[in-house]
Amino acid sequence: MTDQTQTGGAVGSYTENTSLGFRVRSVFLKHEWLRGYTLLSPTLLVMICLMCVPIFMLVAYSFWTQNYLDIDKTFTFANYEAFFQKPIYVALMMKSIRMSLFCTAVTLVLAYPMAYFIAFKVKSNKLVWLILITVPFWTSYLLRVFAWKVILGYNGVINSGLISLGLLSEPLQFLLYNPTAVVLTLAHAWAAFAILPIYVSLEKIDRSLLEAATDLGDTPTERFWRVTWPLSMPGMVAAGLLVFIPTVGDYVTPRLVGGTTGIMIGNIVQSQFGKANNWPMGAALSVISMILITILVVTFITSTTRARAKSA
Amino acid sequence: MLRDDYIAIKNTSKHFGSVKAVDDITFDIAEAEFFSLLGASGCGKTTLLRMLAGFEQPTLGNIYIDGQPQAGVPPHQRPVNMVFQNYAIFPHLNVHKNIAYGMRKSGLTKAEVDREVDEMLELIKLPGYGNRGAHQLSGGQRQRIALARALIKRPKVLLLDEPLGALDKKLREQMQLELRALQRDVGITFVFVTHDQEEAMTMSDRIAVMSMGKVLQIDSPTSLYEVPKVKEVADFIGTINFFDGSIKGKEGDATVLDVEGLGTVRSTSSGANAPTAGTTTVAIRPEKFNLTFQQPNVEANMVEGSIQAAAYLGDRSHYYIQVPGRDAPIAVAAQNAQRTMEAIDADKHDKVWLTWDEDSALLLNN
Structure with a gap:
């Protein structure tokens, strides 16, 4: 070496x-x-x-059955059969989905202008505005629902206000304990979850695209519908899912402000696990609503992505 | 008959708070002209362009396009279209819909618009690209589509905001020539904003050199390079050597000066407001020097020096010549026209001589 x-x-x-x-x-x-x-x-x-x-x-x-105090663990579809045989279950399921869809629509309509305002009109301190949006979350969900009870109630803020202004002689009874009250309360509770994704998608829009649209002859309104609106769709889809999925199964709000006409599938599930003491039936109802929501969400997502691919 | 004042910018200023982005500018742009606004970033060129487009309103003054005052006219009603720096291709629309975007109010039927879009795609050499999605395009293709989208509207003026900045060098040079040819074809007035002087010189009929919100000089590329009126323009366009000199007197057409490092200099060209007595600045371009390795037989406009550094670039060589009486070396560029090893071995010579013509030494104000 x-x-x-x-x-x-x-x-x-x-x-x-x-x-x-x-x-x-x-x-x-x-x-x-x-x-x-x-x-x-x-x-x-x-x-x-x-x-x-x-x-x-x-x-x-x-797939089990309740036998008064104990549970019969033999495999059976009885609970699922019961769901389709008793019209109350199917009707309530459909009503829950309808109410939740309506609530989602209301939330999106209310959230969009707010998100648009923060994204386009607020020049400085955007963070302050975003924090302000989360302020309602600093109190508990239950308290916020009770707050709506106070606002909408028989002797509530709206009624007593209108009476003291002399516009009403008797309190309005249709404000509380109905589906509208449930939708209103849920829309308020979930607003932030809709505002944030819409805000993000609006914020992401390149401002030169808006200038280009104006330059090519669009008025501000035309520009909104031809550029801003389609480009904010991903945020709308995300916001829609974020509101729709949790509201279908909500039971606190319908229980507190929904009265007898405003109850949803979540209330039945809760009563099956609680007062009715029929856990297998409650479980079956939960599984069915889970499957239904999954089907709806998947159809929604595939159709929106297909629509977007088609327009591009 | 083409108008000379197709675009008339009259005493126009734009203030952002206390900053005067554009400061009392007045000039005209002729019809069918390729006009460039050239300057470093922050000189006000983009603000001026955005005022032409209507995205900014002048603080003072007014802009006229084809005789029509533009103050208060919103961007969507102006007879101008713009090619944006990042092209601003709509990501949710395909190529066809992008190009046809501005044709909704044209009064044409869908079939007519479709045909015009196809013609545009031919013009920009992307036939059959109509169904491509915006995300499937390269930078050069996006640039062409942005151009087609604006040109299909047949604007009176096309505004281009550094549209070639994002392209690589080869593609940029190719696009410069294509853009120039396209402008001649369509006969539309182009106003082109750039910070790249080579780009401006390749394409423009006239260039406005801007600095600090003011226009320093408006001229053809040749005039800007050969007879800059002020020192800033001479400095901004190309490379140039500045020398301090003092004027001795006149001999016929020529001014005789005593210049640091160069000795006695005779000059027959001068810029705007150049002094006729006292001290002045003498500017000489690197390629105006003639470099020899033997002492030439001339009296004036000659200096002896030594090579401090030499760079062989193939087609030409750059030399930095140290002369007595001056700290900074003189930049000299020589074409390597003959195939010789002399240029390569230049630094072996101890002494070199520089000579230059009387009209190459330009007098400028200090």
Whole structure:
């Protein structure tokens, strides 16, 4: 061996590192998916324990039957048959979806101008406006529902205000305890969840696109419908899903402000698990509403993406 | 008969708070002219363009297009169209719908619009691209579509806001020539904003050099380069050597000066407001120097020096010549017209001599 190769060997010597730490590290470096799952693992663990297991139990329950105090664990479709045989269930399910769709529409219509205002008209301190939107969330959901009771009630803010102004002689009775009150309360409760995604999609619109539309002869109104509106659609879709999915199953609001005409499927599910003490039926109703919502959402998403692909 | 004052900018200013982005500008742009606004960023060129488009209203003064005052006219009612810096292609529409976007109020039927869009696609050399989505286009294609979308409206004036800035060098040079040819074809007045002097010189009939909200000089590319009126223009366009000099007197047409590092200089050209006595600035372009390795037999306009640095660029060589009596080296550019090793071996020479013509030394105000 010459001197040259010896020095070369000393400088670039590769001693095989066989320690455990090194081997674990090199496995992680080699496989990106492993790193990804490791990062995800705390969340994944919580999801499995608190989401997947209960849902699996729920599905299992839905195929069992309540036998007064104990549960008959023989597999049966009886609960699902009962759903389709008793008109009350189907009717209530459809009514819940209808109310929720209506509530989603109301929320989007109310949220859009707000999001538009923050995205286009607020020049400085946008963050302050965004924080202000979340202010209602600083109190509990239940308190906000009660607040609407106070506003809409027989001796509530609206009625007493109108009476003291001399516009009414007797309080209005149609304000509270009906589907409209439920929709109003839900729309208020979920407004922020609609405003934020719409705001993000509006904020993302390149301002030069708006200038280009004006330059090509559009009035501000035409420009809105031809550029701003279609480009804000992804935000509208996201907002719609964020409001629709949780409101279908809501039971607190219909219970407190819905009266007898405003009840939704969530109230029946709750009573099956509570007073009626029929867990398998409650589980079946939950599973059915989950499946229905999934079908609706998937159809909605595929149709909107297809519509967008078609127009492009 | 083409109008000379097709666009008339009269005493126009634009103030943003206390900042005067455009400061009392008055000039005309002729019909069917390719006119460039050239300047460094923040010089007010884009603000001026946006005032032509109607996106900004002048604080003072007015702009006339084809004789019509534009103050108070909103952008969508102006007879101008714009090609935006980032092209502003509508991402939710395909190429056809992008180009046809402004044709809704044209009064043409759908079939007629479709035919015009197809003609435009031919013109911009993208036939059959109508159904492509906006996201399937390259930078050069987007640029052409933005151009077609504006040209289909047959505007009186087409405004271009640095439309070639985002393209790579080869494509940019190709687009410069295409744009110039297209402008001659359609005969529409183009107002082109750029910070790239080469780009402006390649394409324009006339260029307005702007700085700090003011127009320094409006001239043809040749005049701007060869006879800049002020020092800023000379400095901004190309490379130039500035020398301090003091005027000795006149000999016929020529002014005789004593110039630092150059000795006695005879000059027959001068810019605007150049002094006729006292101290002045003498400006000489690098390529106006003649570099020799033997002492030439002339009396004036000659200096002896040594090569401080040399860069061989193939078609030409750049030299930095150190002369006695001056700290900064003189930039000299020489064409390598002959195939010789002399240019490459230039730095082996101890002494070099520079000579220049009387009209190459330009007198400017200090």
